[in-house]
Amino acid sequence: MSIMQKQRRKNPELGYAKDLLTIVEQVLSQCVEKGIRVITNGGGANPKGCRDAIFRWCEKKGLRGIRIATVLGDDILGKITEFEKRSIKLDNMETGEAVEKIRGRILSANVYFGAWPIVQALQQGAHIVITGRTADASLTLAPMAYEFGWSQSDWNKLAAGVVAGHVLECGGQASGGNFSAGWRDVPDLAHIGFPIAEAYPDGDVIITKHEGSGGLVNVATVTEQLVYEIGDPRSYITPDCIADFTTIKLIEEGVNRVRITGVRGQPAPESYKVSVSYSDGFMAVGTLTYSWPGALEKAKKADEILRTRLQDLGLVFDEIRTEFPGFDSTHGELVQRENSPEEVMLRVAVRSNSHKAVEVFGKEIVALVLNGPPDVTGYARGRPKPSEVFAFWPALVPKSLVSPEVVVEEI
Amino acid sequence: MRIQLASICHARSGDKGNIANIGLIARKPEYYRIIEEHVTAERVKKHFASICRGDVVRYELPNLNALNFVLFQALDGGGTKSLRTDAQGKTLASALLRMEIDIRDPIDT
Numbered sequence: 001m002s003i004m005q006k007q008r009r010k011n012p013e014l015g016y017a018k019d020l021l022t023i024v025e026q027v028l029s030q031c032v033e034k035g036i037r038v039i040t041n042g043g044g045a046n047p048k049g050c051r052d053a054i055f056r057w058c059e060k061k062g063l064r065g066i067r068i069a070t071v072l073g074d075d076i077l078g079k080i081t082e083f084e085k086r087s088i089k090l091d092n093m094e095t096g097e098a099v100e101k102i103r104g105r106i107l108s109a110n111v112y113f114g115a116w117p118i119v120q121a122l123q124q125g126a127h128i129v130i131t132g133r134t135a136d137a138s139l140t141l142a143p144m145a146y147e148f149g150w151s152q153s154d155w156n157k158l159a160a161g162v163v164a165g166h167v168l169e170c171g172g173q174a175s176g177g178n179f180s181a182g183w184r185d186v187p188d189l190a191h192i193g194f195p196i197a198e199a200y201p202d203g204d205v206i207i208t209k210h211e212g213s214g215g216l217v218n219v220a221t222v223t224e225q226l227v228y229e230i231g232d233p234r235s236y237i238t239p240d241c242i243a244d245f246t247t248i249k250l251i252e253e254g255v256n257r258v259r260i261t262g263v264r265g266q267p268a269p270e271s272y273k274v275s276v277s278y279s280d281g282f283m284a285v286g287t288l289t290y291s292w293p294g295a296l297e298k299a300k301k302a303d304e305i306l307r308t309r310l311q312d313l314g315l316v317f318d319e320i321r322t323e324f325p326g327f328d329s330t331h332g333e334l335v336q337r338e339n340s341p342e343e344v345m346l347r348v349a350v351r352s353n354s355h356k357a358v359e360v361f362g363k364e365i366v367a368l369v370l371n372g373p374p375d376v377t378g379y380a381r382g383r384p385k386p387s388e389v390f391a392f393w394p395a396l397v398p399k400s401l402v403s404p405e406v407v408v409e410e411i
Numbered sequence: 412m413r414i415q416l417a418s419i420c421h422a423r424s425g426d427k428g429n430i431a432n433i434g435l436i437a438r439k440p441e442y443y444r445i446i447e448e449h450v451t452a453e454r455v456k457k458h459f460a461s462i463c464r465g466d467v468v469r470y471e472l473p474n475l476n477a478l479n480f481v482l483f484q485a486l487d488g489g490g491t492k493s494l495r496t497d498a499q500g501k502t503l504a505s506a507l508l509r510m511e512i513d514i515r516d517p518i519d520t
Contacts, residue, residue, distance in 0.1 A: 094428060173423075180504055181421035181438065220421065220436070223475050227434020229425035231481055233470050246472050280492060321487070321494035330502035333461035334509055349494035391492045392428065 001133065002107040002277035002390040004045035005077075016050035016130075017042030024054050024128075032066060032127055039118055039139050043130040045108065047072060048407075050130050055411045067410040069121030071131035073403055074110045076274065083401065090276055090395035102278040102393055111272040111397060114239030115161070116152060117404035118142035124408045133275060135238050137165030140197060148201040152240075152268075159243035159265025160203030162236065167207055167225050167260070168195050174207065174225035176215035181224065188214025195225075205260045206253065217256040235266075239273075242266040271396040280391040281318065282358045283351040286365035287325070289378035291343045298373035299324055299346040305372050306348060309364055315357040323347045345378070351389060358386035415511050418520040420446060422504035429489035431463075431500035433507050436477040442518070443476040449512040455480050458510050462503070480507070 008015030020042040031038055043050045047070040058066050076083075080090065090099045090109065110133035119142050121129040129142075141161030144150070150157045167174045174195040176186035186192075193213025198206040209217050226245060230236055233245035242265060249262040290298045303322045310320070323329035325345040350361045362383035369379050416422075416435070419442040424433040435450060437443040452469040459467070465483030472479060486500055487493040497503070 094430075178423065178501075180423055180508075181436070223436050223477060224421065224423040224434065226475060227432075227436065227472070227477055227479055228423050229427060230432060230434070230479060231427070231430070233472050233479055246474055248472075248474055250475065283494065285494075319487075319494055323496050325496060329496040331506045331509070334458070334506055347496060351492070351494060389491060391488075392490055394428065 001045060001110055001275060005108045008045045008049070013046075013049050013052070015046030016044040016053075020050060020130075021053055021057065025057060028054075028058075028066070028128075029061075029063065032063075037122060037126070037143065038128045039131075039142060040129070041131045041134040041136070041139060043070060043132050045075065045132065047130045047132050051128075051409065054128065055409075058411050064411060066128070067124075067126050067408060068128045068130065069124060069126035069406055069408045071113060071117040071121060071129065071134070072405045072407060074113050074132040074134070075108075076111055076397070076402060077106070077109045079402075080106070080109060083397065086401075088397060088401065090274060090393070090397070093273070093394045093396050099393075099395070102276070105278040105280070107277045107279055107390060109274055109276045111274050111402050112239055113272070113404050114138040114268070115142035115145055115158075116240070117406050119146045120406045121408065122146040124406070126408055135240075136169040137162040137238050138240055140165030140168050141238075141240055144199045147199070155241050155265040155267060156263060157203040158241040160205060160260070160263040161199075162238045162241060162243050162265075163226075163245070163248060163260060163263050164197040164199065164205040164207075166230075166236070167222060168197055170225060170228065171195075172215060173228065174222055175209050175217050176221055179216070179221055179224065181220040186214070186216045190214060203261075203263060207258045207260060208256055217258055219250045219252050219258055222250055222258045222260070237269055237273075239268060241268050271398055272402055274395040274397055276393040276395055277390045278393060280389040281351055281353040282355050282386040283349065283389050284358045284362055284384040284386050285347065285349040286362060286384040287345050287347045287378060288365065288368060288376050289343060289345050290373065291375045291377070295341055295344045295375075296324060296327055298375065299344050302346050302368050302372045302376070303348065306364055306368060310361060313360065315352070315360060316354060317350045317352040317357060317361075319351050321349045323349075355386050362386070412517045413511055413513050414518070414520060415509065416446070416450070417508035419518070420508060422508055424500050424502070424504035424507075426486055426489055426499045429484055429486050429493075431482045431485040431503050433480045433482070433503050434477055435480065435507060436475065440476050443473065445512075445514055445518075446478060447471065447473075449514065450478060450510070452480065454510070455482075455507065458507065459485070459503070462506075
């Protein structure tokens, strides 16, 4: 969101997910023809800009009668001061830290809306619904609630909808991608079919994928996605309801068909989650590759030399982190330490409030090639350059203070 | 009998800020009681001693034959701030599957 805010500041017509245009160009005519509605939170920092870009493309193609809805109001960057006057502060909901710590460095602040503004847009006949920040699972719940006429307090059905949304929200991760149980058994990953939810009025959902596509849908693939990025499973919190993942029943009903049933839920929370991003210095990552003999020993020596030079230069870093990809960058102390890799990467990452310090680091790590241990390569892309760090800060605001606005336009 | 979790489980890990979670799923329903007994929050915390700086909390999902472990302060700031190769903790699942446990009754894996 912070990147999109930056884009919009540079050019008021931008600030949304540009991929959307590519997708729309490929499928919009078919969608309208077949009555397939498109719902996306790719509007980012500029849902209206996204809509206008699509309308311009429609005009070029001579398409008429296309109705696009935008859901606005998630952007509360301009309201933070007003909220503070009402004693509503965006303190960190996880650490409890006061917002004063980051106040002057805030780049964006967006609430996560839920399904109901999208339902409203669908009720108004929108072919495409473009939102800003919306909880991913709500994107799936919305068409179900709309189609089946669920009420805002049908907690069990709403919970079933967000569970389906959680399964769909990471693409192929529910249909054979990133599959711990048996990736070698997944057919044709190059043409993986993304998961599809066949939804029923009672809240049951069948997870499946397109006939003829690659990938795999079974209890194991769906279970892996269900446990992905969750905390307390009894309390999966969304703007629309709280779902209890311990009530989920999965039933394999055929090849690549898994039924999700039995889901129960609780009332929605009284607050919206806010995603605040703020500027937090600069960082860079540099890598070099050392080959046999003694690859790891040489890489460690290079790291020692680099750190000595950075220290001698008096540069201040918040953190310098060294890892050896090919040896222990993923599992750390758990790897077999006796193993001696034939080749290994030295990866050094730094973070500092000083752009200059990070820039100098970039020069120093590449200088190791000519002046450090031998048999080293992987520097051809040049010095790693500093990039700005956008850190995230989760907060809460009462729902009563923020209202979504649905705007429908037709071309 | 000493077994490695990888022989009786699969797993997936993810992140939320500086918190990582690992879902540990028994490959067969009958293996669930084994992991429920042996894979405690304390043992997971010990296993990840070099990575996890905060608490480890365990949740049970018997309906899915799974346990969910939440590891606090595990990602060095997490997300965009962390300098880790694996800032999102996506390889912590396989790291957990390395864990070895001693079980009483031999099983055929």
